[in-house]
Amino acid sequence: QVQPVESGGGSVQPGGSLRLSCAASAFTLDDYAIGWFRQAPGKEREGVSCISGSDGSTAYADSVQGRFTISRDNSKNTVYLEMNSLKPEDTAVYYCAVDRYYYCSNYDRRPWDYWGQGTQVTVSS
Secondary structure (H helix, E strand, C coil): CCCEEEEEEEEECCCCCEEEEEEECCCCCHHHHEEEEEECCCCEEEEEEECCCCCCCECCCCCCCCCCEEEEEEECEEEEEEEEECCCCHHHHEEEEECCCCCCCCCCCCCCCCCCCEEEEEECC
């Protein structure tokens, strides 16, 4: 069963950092595109970042460009989202998603195949 599992969420002050992890046990992550999405209370879910399963190319939302970094560790079968300079508006539930279409084109506007349960990120002073 393709079920990604997120971890690493928590509470942090503005300007702080967190690293989210997306792990899998029943499949190999680098065979797929992996995306990070978030949903804040009262808002629609939005795409945050994506890493392709082909060449490892990445994509970011404008709101996180330069602050967030997505990466893959194939030896651990894990994808990470390093989040720096966090802002209160980054507060949301963050979801990892997996897509058999392993490119990142239009990642924020297309349906994804499998979703994790989400992890809460709260940025507050």
